[in-house]
Amino acid sequence: MNPVISLIESPESLALEEAKVKACADMPLLKRYSGNPLLSRKDWPYPINSVLNAGAVLLADGETLLLCRIEDRSGLSHLCAARSANGVDNWRIDPQPTLVANPQEFPEEIWGIEDPRITYVPELEQYAVAYTSFARGGPGVSLALTKDFRSFERFGVIMPPEDKDAALLPRRFGGRWAMIHRPMTALGAHMWISYSPDLRHWGSHKIILEARRGGWWDANKIGLCSPPIETAKGWLVIYHGVRQTASGSIYRLGLALFDLEKPEVCLQRGNSWIFGPEAPYERVGDVNDVVFPCGQTIGADGDTINLYYGAADTSIALARGSIRCLLSWLDTNGSLPERHAF
Ligand code: BMA
Secondary structure, three states: OOOOOOOOOOHHHHHHHHHHHHHHHHOOOOEEOOOOOOEOHHHOOOOOOEEEEEEEEEOOOOOEEEEEEEEOOOOOEEEEEEEEOOOOOOOEEOOOOOEOOOOOOOHHHOOEEEEEEEEEEOOOOEEEEEEEEEEOOEEEEEEEEEOOOOOEEEEEEEEOOOEEEEEEOOOOEOOEEEEEEEEEEOOEEOEEEEEEOOOOOOEEEEEEEOOEOOOOOOEOEEEEOOOOEEEOOEEEEEEEEEEEEOOEEEEEEEEEEEOOOOOOOEEEEEOOOOEOOOOHHHHOOOOOOEEEEEEEEEOOOOOEEEEEEEEOOOEEEEEEEEHHHHHHHHHHHEEOOOOOOO
């Protein structure tokens, strides 16, 4: 479960908090782990092409589980779980694929399944996995529930093509579940939220964050990265922005904050990106210049964020930051976004 940063109460805790915020200025917002990349093709127990874009969660026993997207040597993807006691090394990888496309029952998966985002849902005592199902209509959003990442209850496609980059929020709002996702519409590639009474039927669709236009780093195409993080100030969202250039796309990360009780309301949006492809394993791979997180875990201090990201569509890497520092950066570098009706 994501922590909620406690509200500041006494003058002493206020001073301590101020000192911690000041210390943010001396550290990078997201610091790459020195042993990156964490997982790549050579680590896999069976032949694959690449391992990328993993959902992440801390299990009840404290282990980190990554549900990795594996592109096999047919070009299609499935999901495979890797577990580690410290979230950094000694990964125990399932000897066989963990969740594979099942096109007989779910024809929307004929070209594989990709990019899972995991949310622990206390009310259901289960993990919800929102993933991309890929078929002739393009990518759609599918949902499955699991208790153990060994057996899964599949709900099938819940957002029809073209749609992807989805994660469930961990609780209900006014009795309804909420899902952030990124449909492609005539309006462009913006982030939306939809609500459901039962996780199967979705409505009350609203745009929550728009791709900017023109020369911006996040012009024309954005999407949710890892599931939103619940903080006292709101839902902290890491999203990707795609810059089209003459030599291809550049995938970078930005921040936005949404209202705790009305997650469709954006409170702040960062103006510049906070993390982009710089290291060789991010700049060069099957798809150059891509950092693409689908999951994070939060440290025992309730502040450290371990962000797991696909690097150049080839391997999985880790960067660490502080939720407090990300929020304080947003305070200084964010603004209230314009809202457009659709
Ligand atoms: C996106 C998704 C991701 C991929 C990224 C960069 O559209 O398909 O799976 O990592 O492109 O290729």
